[in-house]
Amino acid sequence: MLDEGSVSGGSASSGASSPEPEEPFIPKFKVKFSDNVSKDGESVRFTLQVSQNGLTTNMLEREFEDFEYLDHCVSTSQSSRGLIIPPIPQRSAIDPFSVEVQSKRLMGVESKILIPDEFHKDCQQLQKYLELLLSHPVLGKNEKLHEFLTQKNPPPRTKVKKGLMSKLSDSLDARKSSYRDSEEFFQKERDWVTKYQPGIAYTSEALTKITCAQLRISHQLEEMVTALKISTCPNDLVHNRQYNNINTIFLDCMDKLKVPETEDKGQQEDMALGSTLGLWSRYTHAESAMLLERTCLMVDYQACNRALDKAKPNRKEAVSTLV
Amino acid sequence: MSSPKLQLNQVEGEGSDEYIQIGVSDPQKIGDGMSSYMAYKVTTKTNVSYFRKKHWSVMRRFSDFLGLHRKLNEKHLHSGRVIPPAPEKSAIGTTKIKLGSDKNADSGSSDFIERRRAALERYMNRTSAHSTLRADPDFREFIELDAELPRATATSALSSAGVLRLFNRVGETVNKMTFKMDESDQWFEEKTQQIESLDAQLRKLQGSMEGLVNYRRDLALSTAAFAKATAVLSSVEEHSSLSRALHQLSESTERTHTIHHAQADADFYVLSENTKDYIHLIAAVKDVFHERVKTFQTWQHSQITLAKKREAKAKAELAGRMDKVQQAQEEVSEWEGKVERSQEEFERISKAIKKEMEQFDVMRVKDFRDMIIKYLEDLMTSQQQIIKVWETFIPEAKAIS
Numbered sequence: 001m002l003d004e005g006s007v008s009g010g011s012a013s014s015g016a017s018s019p020e021p022e023e024p025f026i027p028k029f030k031v032k033f034s035d036n037v038s039k040d041g042e043s044v045r046f047t048l049q050v051s052q053n054g055l056t057t058n059m060l061e062r063e064f065e066d067f068e069y070l071d072h073c074v075s076t077s078q079s080s081r082g083l084i085i086p087p088i089p090q091r092s093a094i095d096p097f098s099v100e101v102q103s104k105r106l107m108g109v110e111s112k113i114l115i116p117d118e119f120h121k122d123c124q125q126l127q128k129y130l131e132l133l134l135s136h137p138v139l140g141k142n143e144k145l146h147e148f149l150t151q152k153n154p155p156p157r158t159k160v161k162k163g164l165m166s167k168l169s170d171s172l173d174a175r176k177s178s179y180r181d182s183e184e185f186f187q188k189e190r191d192w193v194t195k196y197q198p199g200i201a202y203t204s205e206a207l208t209k210i211t212c213a214q215l216r217i218s219h220q221l222e223e224m225v226t227a228l229k230i231s232t233c234p235n236d237l238v239h240n241r242q243y244n245n246i247n248t249i250f251l252d253c254m255d256k257l258k259v260p261e262t263e264d265k266g267q268q269e270d271m272a273l274g275s276t277l278g279l280w281s282r283y284t285h286a287e288s289a290m291l292l293e294r295t296c297l298m299v300d301y302q303a304c305n306r307a308l309d310k311a312k313p314n315r316k317e318a319v320s321t322l323v
Numbered sequence: 324m325s326s327p328k329l330q331l332n333q334v335e336g337e338g339s340d341e342y343i344q345i346g347v348s349d350p351q352k353i354g355d356g357m358s359s360y361m362a363y364k365v366t367t368k369t370n371v372s373y374f375r376k377k378h379w380s381v382m383r384r385f386s387d388f389l390g391l392h393r394k395l396n397e398k399h400l401h402s403g404r405v406i407p408p409a410p411e412k413s414a415i416g417t418t419k420i421k422l423g424s425d426k427n428a429d430s431g432s433s434d435f436i437e438r439r440r441a442a443l444e445r446y447m448n449r450t451s452a453h454s455t456l457r458a459d460p461d462f463r464e465f466i467e468l469d470a471e472l473p474r475a476t477a478t479s480a481l482s483s484a485g486v487l488r489l490f491n492r493v494g495e496t497v498n499k500m501t502f503k504m505d506e507s508d509q510w511f512e513e514k515t516q517q518i519e520s521l522d523a524q525l526r527k528l529q530g531s532m533e534g535l536v537n538y539r540r541d542l543a544l545s546t547a548a549f550a551k552a553t554a555v556l557s558s559v560e561e562h563s564s565l566s567r568a569l570h571q572l573s574e575s576t577e578r579t580h581t582i583h584h585a586q587a588d589a590d591f592y593v594l595s596e597n598t599k600d601y602i603h604l605i606a607a608v609k610d611v612f613h614e615r616v617k618t619f620q621t622w623q624h625s626q627i628t629l630a631k632k633r634e635a636k637a638k639a640e641l642a643g644r645m646d647k648v649q650q651a652q653e654e655v656s657e658w659e660g661k662v663e664r665s666q667e668e669f670e671r672i673s674k675a676i677k678k679e680m681e682q683f684d685v686m687r688v689k690d691f692r693d694m695i696i697k698y699l700e701d702l703m704t705s706q707q708q709i710i711k712v713w714e715t716f717i718p719e720a721k722a723i724s
Contacts, residue, residue, distance in 0.1 A: 196559050199555050203553055205552075206548045206552040207549055209545040209549070210542065210545045210546055210549055213538060213541045213545045216541065217535065217542060220535045223531040224528065224531040224535060226531075227527040228528065230527070231525075237684070239684050239687075239688040240684075240688075242692070243691060246688070246692050246695055249695075250695045253699060
């Protein structure tokens with residue numbers, strides 16, 4: 001697992017070797033998400049607290065679409081060529097229909113459990129995203145990022161939709177990924193990413209499945225608690241009283257059992273391991289995208305070189321005959 | 324997979340320290356193809372006086388168990404006894420076993436066999452806990468006779484006796500629905516209602532328990548998948564201590580998978596199956612109540628017939644037909660006797676049922692208590708095991724440099 005230090009180190013060490021060690025890059029802003037998340041129909045507004053050098057704090061409101069636009073700007077800006085762009089977290093379902101679709105996908109088709117809004121997770125993921133951007137030596141200086149974090153109103157967004165042409169060119173690019181690289185370092189890196197990326201994606205999915213299974217169990221325990229509650233009988237005879245006692249004890253037990261299954265345990269596991277796995281799964285994907293970009297450029301470069309070599313003798317002859 | 328422990332059965336109500344404990348084990352497939360069957364070893368440990376030995380075993384096949392239940396039912400139901408029901412026949416499961424070879428005993432059929440074995444054991448222990456049923460000669464022969472029992476062919480679903488039974492059952496169901504008894508006894512009125520509500524409660528409870536079993540099995544499966552994924556990741560990871568930690572994570576998760584699987588089995592055998600047994604037992608209770616209703620019907624019917632015969636006699640007397648009067652008088656006395664007997668029968672069965680239900684309720688609460696205690700103990704054990712697994716993992720995680 002590459003940590004942030006070596007991300008910047010890696011991109012600087014290809015070919016050029018800097019004699020003096022680079023200064024650690026200090027992020028210009030500090031961001032903290034507050035718990036104040038407002039949901040208004042289909043749009044969710046997050047409140048950020050931005051501080052600069054520990055001094056001024058700005059309270060800003062941003063929606064998820066603003067983050068998407070920021071991501072689009074950062075990844076398409078010229079200064080970001082050849083960098084691993086920190087991945088934007090996935091958008092979680094907001095409107096009732098997509099919540100149902102997502103719940104059915106995670107919980108199984110027959111279950112009637114709807115996964116509620118988990119804004120704290122979104123806040124944590126978006127905060128991590130901004131922190132990663134800010135601590136990147138190159139991306140941290142991006143204009144759009146600074147605009148995003150200073151202006152009261154969010155920068156105006158244009159509709160970001162991948163057109164048909166760009167999708168076609170993406171698929172063509174993907175085919176070039178099988179070309180061997182000219183440099184050993186990059187080839188090794190590419191091989192590693194090809195093995196690692198599906199591994200970590202699969203692990204991340206497996207963990208989500210475990211969390212869902214635990215959630216299902218806790219819902220089932222809730223059902224059992226309801227069934228036990230209606231099982232009490234009148235307290236007339238001795239054995240009925242005994243039965244009621246046992247019933248109550250069992251009920252309490254199951255009740256206490258289901259609480260840790262959902263709230264604390266599920267949350268903590270999810271937020272710690274789950275979000276880390278998800279993040280690095282997307283990150284390695286971003287890395288493979290970066291390497292793919294390099295591969296495409298290399299293929300083009302090699303093709304041009306070959307064309308030049310083929311052309312050279314003809315031209316040389318033509319030039320020599322001219323002269 | 325932990326096997327359910329043999330249940331110890333105290334003789335109820337008598338305060339003596341007699342006990343009888345029956346185990347059903349070693350399921351074996353005898354024969355081949357469609358004529359094959361499953362045989363089980365029935366081991367009895369007892370110090371009850373009228374048995375010849377203290378500890379012995381016999382081999383019995385599944386249809387023997389069903390035959391035993393049928394005989395006990397025939398003999399004791401009309402005395403107002405609650406006969407524990409035998410495990411159900413399952414055409415699919417049995418055929419799979421008959422046709423499957425010994426080599427590929429897949430987990431599905433071995434689950435089925437284990438489930439059936441456990442059900443048979445519970446059935447035997449419930450039946451032997453009942454003092455009257457235990458003393459029944461057919462029951463004693465069943466657990467004692469060291470030879471093959473005559474094949475209870477009438478238990479096969481397709482035999483003529485089976486078809487006859489089906490007709491009888493349909494008739495009884497119609498009877499149950501149409502005849503509304505004029506209940507004079509408050510006790511029975513209340514008890515019937517209690518039984519109905521208990522039935523509904525247990526069904527709901529059992530449904531949620533089965534759901535729990537399935538979801539816990541799901542959890543076990545997804546934990547196993549995670550263990551595999553982490554193992555793959557560990558092999559690809561280049562950072563050596565992270566790779567080692569991932570490998571340990573994979574092993575720890577694999578261990579929790581085993582624990583979850585065992586817990587799912589406990590959920591199933593301890594909670595869900597026992598509750599299901601009680602749903603079947605309540606059906607047996609309803610059968611006994613219905614027997615009483617039938618005796619009431621007989622009594623009412625004989626009273627009506629007696630009134631008719633008396634009427635006929637009075638008419639004959641008025642018409643002055645002396646010969647007819649004589650015959651009518653005989654019939655009247657015959658039916659007077661029948662009325663008396665059927666009334667006695669009705670009162671006898673009512674009393675027997677009351678006593679039986681007392682025992683049933685006490686046993687039910689005790690069973691429920693034992694079930695909860697065992698389940699909570701199992702749950703605690705598995706939680707403790709999980710804690711230990713993760714405690715051993717923490718130093719590995721901290722060792723990631």
